[in-house]
Amino acid sequence: MTYSIVGYDPKEREWGIAVQSKFLAVGAVVPFASAEIGAIATQSYANTSYGPSALQLMAEGRKAEDIILLLTKDDPDRELRQFGIVDAEGGSATYTGKECYNWAGGTAGRHFAAQGNILVSRETVDAMATSFLETEGTLAHRLLTALESGQAAGGDSRGQQSASLTVVKAGGGYGGFNDRYIDLRVDDHAEPISELKRLLSLHQLYFHETKEENIVKIQGEIESELVKQLLRLNYLKSANPDVSLLLETYKTYLHTENFEMREQKEGYLDLEVLSFMQQSR
Structure with a gap:
């Protein structure tokens, strides 16, 4: 019921997730991230225990590919699940259960994992991947641009409702007290990605360093x-x-x-x- 992209910026040591769905407050369900550890987006009958479990496994040194099996092996509903992971060094993996509603699938590459279900077509995932690899700028900008590209390619076949953008980096939170560098949500909106872009521009205005x-x-x-x-x-x-x-x-x-x-x-x-x-x- 969702499409998302998880990404990593090795220069700035940032990890993040951008997600959009025809689902209320998707940002409360899908994204999990921790600076210097990694990030995961868990969706499609989301098992939210995957979030903290994946972060714990990454903190123990497990790689993204290994975590797929570790998360799903004891889950009786694993064929309904979908998730994407980027680990501490940018290693990536994506998983789509065989019973996820069509179109469903994902692709993982250098420093990113893109996935979605109940999409118009595979073009949404491919567009996100291409956009992430070809776009320059901050991780937040690349993730949000990828989300826009996914929507332009078809997006969620049921339409739009909510979106979120999460980026973590060590000491990146307000006042440097935590890693929550960017944590923006649009819970219910006719054009949630456009609204998320507006919020990101305000976030940059209020919290980024002056040039x-x-x-x-x-x-x-x-x-x-x-x-x-x-x-x-x-x-x-x-x-x-x-x-x-x-x-x-x-x-x-x-x-x-x-x-x-x-x-x-x-x-x-x-x-x-x-x-x-x-x-x-």
């Missing part, structure tokens, strides 16, 4: 524009604030709007934040 070229001093035209936007957004009451009030008000804006990760040293701002302000209503 050096976007750090500018608050002076001249930049200062005038900042005052204009803070007035428009009802943070400032005067069009002629002194410097200390302007900087303090801008700091209040950053913290109120959850831009603390984009805060620069005093007297400077991130142009992406200013652009966001200009587009805000």
Whole structure:
């Protein structure tokens, strides 16, 4: 009832899963991942115990191919199951039980595993694989682009409802306290992949590091524009604030709007934040 892709980025040491389904809140069921260990997508009458079990086996050093047999050998409903795995070093494997509803199948290659069931055709899985291998950029971008390509090739034969994107990396979570680098879900939406793309762009805005070229001093035209936007957004009451009030008000804006990760040293701002302000209503 789902199609997914599991992937690995060896340069950034990131593991992730992107998934879409005609199923409510698919992100609560399919993806499991742990930094420096691996990732798995379990679907089609999903046995969610496969998730933590696979991660434990990978933590013990088991390879993706070996885990297929270890997960399924004692499961009486294994022929209804489907899952894809990428292990700690990018080794991959995919499994589709013989009783999964057509079309059902998967393909695994260098640093990825793509699979789906109740699909329009095999073209969905093939399109995801090709897209992942040919797309450049971050792992999140490659996974989401692959999901889009799968949908364009046919996708779930019953339509769309939910999607999710999970990426883990050591210390990648908020404040560096865990590995949950990206954890985004669209639980019920007419176009869940498009909505997931929108959420990813917001995630990048709020949580990614500022690019050096976007750090500018608050002076001249930049200062005038900042005052204009803070007035428009009802943070400032005067069009002629002194410097200390302007900087303090801008700091209040950053913290109120959850831009603390984009805060620069005093007297400077991130142009992406200013652009966001200009587009805000």
